[in-house]
Amino acid sequence: MVNLMHGNLNxxxxxxxxxxxxxxxxxxxxxxxxxxxxxxxxxxxxxxxGQTLLFRGDKAVFFYLIRSGxxxxxxxxxxxxxxxVDILTAGQVFCEISIFEKCHHPYNAEVVEAGEVIMIPxxxxxxxxxxxxxxxxxxxxxxxxxxxxxxxxxEHRSLQNAAQRIGCFFLRLLNRRxxxxxxxxxxxDKMLVASRLGMQPETFSRALxxxxxxxxxxxxGSKIKVDNISNIAKYTCSACSSEFPCKDLDFSKGR
Amino acid sequence: MVNLMHGNLNxxxxxxxxxxxxxxxxxxxxxxxxxxxxxxxxxxxxxxxGQTLLFRGDKAVFFYLIRSGxxxxxxxxxxxxxxxVDILTAGQVFCEISIFEKCHHPYNAEVVEAGEVIMIPxxxxxxxxxxxxxxxxxxxxxxxxxxxxxxxxxEHRSLQNAAQRIGCFFLRLLNRRxxxxxxxxxxxDKMLVASRLGMQPETFSRALxxxxxxxxxxxxGSKIKVDNISNIAKYTCSACSSEFPCKDLDFSKGR
Numbered sequence: 001m002v003n004l005m006h007g008n009l010n011x012x013x014x015x016x017x018x019x020x021x022x023x024x025x026x027x028x029x030x031x032x033x034x035x036x037x038x039x040x041x042x043x044x045x046x047x048x049x050g051q052t053l054l055f056r057g058d059k060a061v062f063f064y065l066i067r068s069g070x071x072x073x074x075x076x077x078x079x080x081x082x083x084x085v086d087i088l089t090a091g092q093v094f095c096e097i098s099i100f101e102k103c104h105h106p107y108n109a110e111v112v113e114a115g116e117v118i119m120i121p122x123x124x125x126x127x128x129x130x131x132x133x134x135x136x137x138x139x140x141x142x143x144x145x146x147x148x149x150x151x152x153x154x155e156h157r158s159l160q161n162a163a164q165r166i167g168c169f170f171l172r173l174l175n176r177r178x179x180x181x182x183x184x185x186x187x188x189d190k191m192l193v194a195s196r197l198g199m200q201p202e203t204f205s206r207a208l209x210x211x212x213x214x215x216x217x218x219x220x221g222s223k224i225k226v227d228n229i230s231n232i233a234k235y236t237c238s239a240c241s242s243e244f245p246c247k248d249l250d251f252s253k254g255r
Numbered sequence: 256m257v258n259l260m261h262g263n264l265n266x267x268x269x270x271x272x273x274x275x276x277x278x279x280x281x282x283x284x285x286x287x288x289x290x291x292x293x294x295x296x297x298x299x300x301x302x303x304x305g306q307t308l309l310f311r312g313d314k315a316v317f318f319y320l321i322r323s324g325x326x327x328x329x330x331x332x333x334x335x336x337x338x339x340v341d342i343l344t345a346g347q348v349f350c351e352i353s354i355f356e357k358c359h360h361p362y363n364a365e366v367v368e369a370g371e372v373i374m375i376p377x378x379x380x381x382x383x384x385x386x387x388x389x390x391x392x393x394x395x396x397x398x399x400x401x402x403x404x405x406x407x408x409x410e411h412r413s414l415q416n417a418a419q420r421i422g423c424f425f426l427r428l429l430n431r432r433x434x435x436x437x438x439x440x441x442x443x444d445k446m447l448v449a450s451r452l453g454m455q456p457e458t459f460s461r462a463l464x465x466x467x468x469x470x471x472x473x474x475x476g477s478k479i480k481v482d483n484i485s486n487i488a489k490y491t492c493s494a495c496s497s498e499f500p501c502k503d504l505d506f507s508k509g510r
Contacts, residue, residue, distance in 0.1 A: 147398060147405065154409060
């Protein structure tokens with residue numbers, strides 16, 4: 001039996017329920033019995049800001065599903081620079097590769113906004129992948145969708161300027177609400193958005209000012225008001241090979 | 256039965272043999288019978304430079320394995336700029352997502368160096384994935400490995416300068432030959448290397464000159480002579496979170 005209280009995890013934990021597990025579409029083809037077992041063996045833990053959930057190089061024993069709060073995945077280069085791999089919020093998952101491959105964590109995971117995280121022992125999922133063909137295909141789709149998102153990001157690093165890349169980040173938050181405008185909050189701190197997009201803080205600030213000027217959006221703290229989404233789409237998506245709204249948002253909660 | 260002569264494919268084709276199919280480790284857990292069927296139903300086609308193998312948006316009906324030559328995967332942005340997704344050489348594959356998901360091609364594929372390509376109907380592989388659990392896991396590993404390589408590239412776009420990114424490209428060609436030096440040829444034209452790395456030709460030329468100065472490599476046409484690999488590794492890998500030699504090269508032929 002795996003030890004759920006390893007590392008410096010907070011001892012506050014409970015059993016996740018069905019609603020917690022079904023939060024992620026990955027489990028949509030798993031039957032009630034399996035979900036019940038998952039609920040019994042997995043743990044839902046309360047995390048504080050700054051808490052490290054896992055260290056790069058450690059053996060992967062859990063699959064993680066974020067119930068609330070915000071988690072940063074990152075690595076450090078040999079000369080000590082921080083490389084942010086991703087920043088994930090409620091409904092998103094990480095360590096999916098450990099479901100089908102014995103591996104060591106390729107990144108560190110740190111809580112950047114307090115919340116709850118569900119830790120599911122990968123042993124259980126490795127069994128399910130053998131017994132449930134549909135689950136195996138769903139894991140494949142999750143990984144493939146992640147691949148597609150990375151492909152898009154790589155394309156943007158070559159073809160879009162910094163302001164357009166922030167525009168794309170905003171469009172994906174506004175997700176599919178074509179035409180009309182709307183108000184939304186940044187999912188996490190502005191400096192974290194900058195690091196997620198691989199930008200220095202000063203580059204990010206300059207690019208945000210440019211995006212405001214080009215598209216007429218209003219920014220107040222973490223609140224972004226957009227009068228017409230098409231303005232951002234026109235400015236941003238002209239330098240992208242996808243059309244707005246992006247098709248890869250279908251499985252967006254799967255990272 | 257799928258029509259193998261669609262699009263503007265060259266009519267010169269033959270049956271691939273066992274050696275062709277086993278060229279890729281993806282098929283290592285498939286039995287002889289299945290490989291025999293693959294050999295009968297698949298086609299090995301002779302491709303000319305400039306030939307388009309598939310168009311973005313077309314329904315995916317084949318999985319492709321490159322026997323020789325060189326294939327460019329690319330997209331175009333709405334404003335007409337070319338975005339190179341990847342450039343693949345002998346032993347590499349593409350359209351792996353179509354093995355487990357009905358999809359339309361997310362890119363165009365064009366032959367940039369004449370050679371032979373094996374086209375395997377995805378219907379066959381979709382059947383095998385249902386019947387052969389180990390094959391399903393191997394497809395997962397192929398996609399996951401691709402994911403890891405993209406993750407590394409994304410990290411490099413943020414943290415490495417252009418010369419370091421070319422250095423990394425060279426190191427991966429020298430693959431695992433630690434310490435000692437060596438001579439190798441670029442797998443394709445210099446301008447294609449630039450586009451593969453998402454660089455403008457002039458950026459690439461400047462960065463290549465810088466890499467030469469920093470690491471003492473010798474370049475003559477497509478021939479690169481390296482006296483000591485450690486010099487490139489020291490210069491390049493200091494701005495990367497992986498250590499040389501990279502672990503993700505294990506499944507390198509799988510893209």
